[in-house]
Amino acid sequence: MSYAKILSTLLGFLFLTTAAALTASEEDHSWSLSGTPSSELGENEIYIAVQNDTTLSTVVIIEVHYDTTVLMIGTSSPFLSEGTDFERVGERMDSILVMGSKPLGTSGVVRLTLFSPAKTYPYYHVVAGTGDIIRLVFKVKLGVASGTTTLQLTTMNSKAVLATQEIEIQGMPAPGNPEDFNWSLSGILVAGSQETEIYVLVRNDLWFGNVVFDVFYDSTLLEIKQPLADNVLLVSRAAAMNFTPSHEAGSNYVRLTVSTSEEDPAFPRIEAGSGTIAKLNFNIKTPMQSGETTTLQVKLSDQTELASLTMTAREFTGPSADVSGDGKEDIFDLLDLLKVLGGSVPKSVFSDANGDGKTDIFDLLEILRQLSGK
Secondary structure, rough: OOOHHHHHHHHHHHHHHHHHEEOHHHHHHEEEEEOOOOOOOOOEEEEEEEEEOOOEEEOEEEEOOOOOOOOOOOOOOOOOOOOEEEEOHHHHHHHHEEEEOOOOOOOOOOEEEEEEEOOOOOOOOOOOOOEEEEEOOEEEEEOOOOOOEEEEEEEEEOOOOEEEEEEEOOOOOOOOOOOHOOEEEEEEEEOOEEEEEEEEEEEOOOOOOEEEEEEEEOOOOOEEEEOOHHEEEEEEOOOOOEEEEOOOOOOOOOEEHHHEOOOOOOOOEEEEEEEEEEEEEEEEEOOOOOOOOOEEEEEEEEOOEEEEEEEEEEEOOOOOOOOOOOOOHHHHHHHHHHHHHHOOOOOOOOOOOOOOOOOOOOHHHHHHHHOOOO
């Protein structure tokens, strides 16, 4: 063997011996888990931290064991995406690559492999230090109540326990029943007008994601505008829902089918709250005279009535602070305009108090001016 080969072998042995002396296995350090995952994206982090007085081994493979009836992570793919399902945390991880996976044949296990692509020592290692190194993006499953769940951090091969932690979880309550919510309709009829706009509103103290409801109307007076996709719309809190409007020619109702997919961690839903969720545009077949009325109803697909609205046609004689149409200009007109500005009542010529063709904050100022007598 040549002198150069002998020297190379000795230097290689010395390097490996030195590296082994300066690094330690996963079990030689103090690990911890923390976090409060919830059903909401962006508030569901679980952190892995390590306190290591010396550098970690060249390749670190650890596993997080979790309860699949409570938590979920990633998609059906066995591989996790960095930046979406997990990310590296802290300067110590800048030169370290991390591969996340859910090993085939297992359930409730996330495997994390930490290694460095660098070719020069000491960048093969997680340097000594203390603090979080990995953030995992778990999500509490739908319908799981708030409470606690236990996570365990282990090595891959020996399954030696590195940390066990009982953590708080913030679950989402089960969806509410649309029949139990407070539904309403709003709209304005202008005498002589050839069209009108109707809002469907709901006050729900629990979220919901699926409902089929019908809006009934007098088909001798009204007809739904076509095409449906442009004239029957979900709005506001419901705008992101999956939606299918349908209408049979000659019928006296339009059906709104609202649905969601609960398998997507970010599935859309109608959150608890109050306000407009749908807007429908109608043609008026024969313009109505002042004082004439028509009634609309909202019913579930099983014909359970949710709300009704009787609208009376009002004659427009010009801009006025009398938004409510009761023949007076008072605080109730101010409140009615606030409803329009808040999106619970459609805009109309009656809400344009200053006559500039718009309904906005300047109409509010005009009503205040008239109420103050200036």
